[in-house]
Amino acid sequence: GxxxxxxxxxxxxxxxxDVSMNCTSSSIFNTWLWYKQxxxxxxVLLIALYKAxxxxxxxxxxxxxxxxRKDSFLNISASIPSxxxxxxxxxxxxxxxxxxxxxxxxxxxxx
Amino acid sequence: EADIYQTPRYxxxxxGKKITLECSQTMGHDKMYWYQQDPGMELHLIHYSYGVNSxxxxxxxSESTVSRIRTEHFPLTLESARPSHTSQYLCAxxxxxxxxxxxxxxxxxxxx
Numbered sequence: 001g002x003x004x005x006x007x008x009x010x011x012x013x014x015x016x017x018d019v020s021m022n023c024t025s026s027s028i029f030n031t032w033l034w035y036k037q038x039x040x041x042x043x044v045l046l047i048a049l050y051k052a053x054x055x056x057x058x059x060x061x062x063x064x065x066x067x068x069r070k071d072s073f074l075n076i077s078a079s080i081p082s083x084x085x086x087x088x089x090x091x092x093x094x095x096x097x098x099x100x101x102x103x104x105x106x107x108x109x110x111x
Numbered sequence: 112e113a114d115i116y117q118t119p120r121y122x123x124x125x126x127g128k129k130i131t132l133e134c135s136q137t138m139g140h141d142k143m144y145w146y147q148q149d150p151g152m153e154l155h156l157i158h159y160s161y162g163v164n165s166x167x168x169x170x171x172x173s174e175s176t177v178s179r180i181r182t183e184h185f186p187l188t189l190e191s192a193r194p195s196h197t198s199q200y201l202c203a204x205x206x207x208x209x210x211x212x213x214x215x216x217x218x219x220x221x222x223x
């Protein structure tokens with residue numbers, strides 16, 4: 001079946017540093033979604049990307065839809081302690097209503 | 112802001128019990144989804160629905176069943192819970208022509 005490889009698996013960074021994470025697959029997707037999840041809660045949608053090459057920002061977050069439609073990345077600039085959580089990418093399979101989720105990037109920010 | 116609700120938030124039950132996890136959304140979304148997630152791990156689709164009276168099994172085999180009698184309501188039922196069902200169950204929804212999927216807060220199920 002389809003798989004989304006998300007990296008890095010975890011990150012420990014200092015407050016104020018920039019963060020970059022990405023998702024890659026052998027499959028093509030027609031939408032990429034990026035979520036943040038905190039312990040005991042459901043994922044919260046951060047950014048949605050709809051076409052190849054699209055670059056979208058949401059505050060300190062920037063995400064891009066890869067040209068090949070097989071990858072996407074998320075950047076967080078000037079990290080703060082409340083950025084702590086697990087970040088997931090999700091790709092929508094063409095012609096379906098189904099999403100495949102990445103394995104998550106666990107972010108810890110040291111003050 | 113998405114309005115999608117799940118109850119209960121936490122449930123501890125004994126083996127063999129029948130349980131229903133509730134999911135409701137007030138946004139009129141036609142597509143609804145159930146995912147299973149072990150702590151800190153990726154989400155796996157177990158059921159989805161295109162609309163009323165339309166349900167499909169997801170990629171992860173599950174002993175649960177779902178129903179979609181009303182647009183806003185998508186309950187998940189386990190006829191006989193087992194310890195292997197211990198997990199977090201997340202409900203999500205999206206509107207037909209938009210690809211943004213919104214999640215509820217989840218139900219943490221523990222089967223003893």
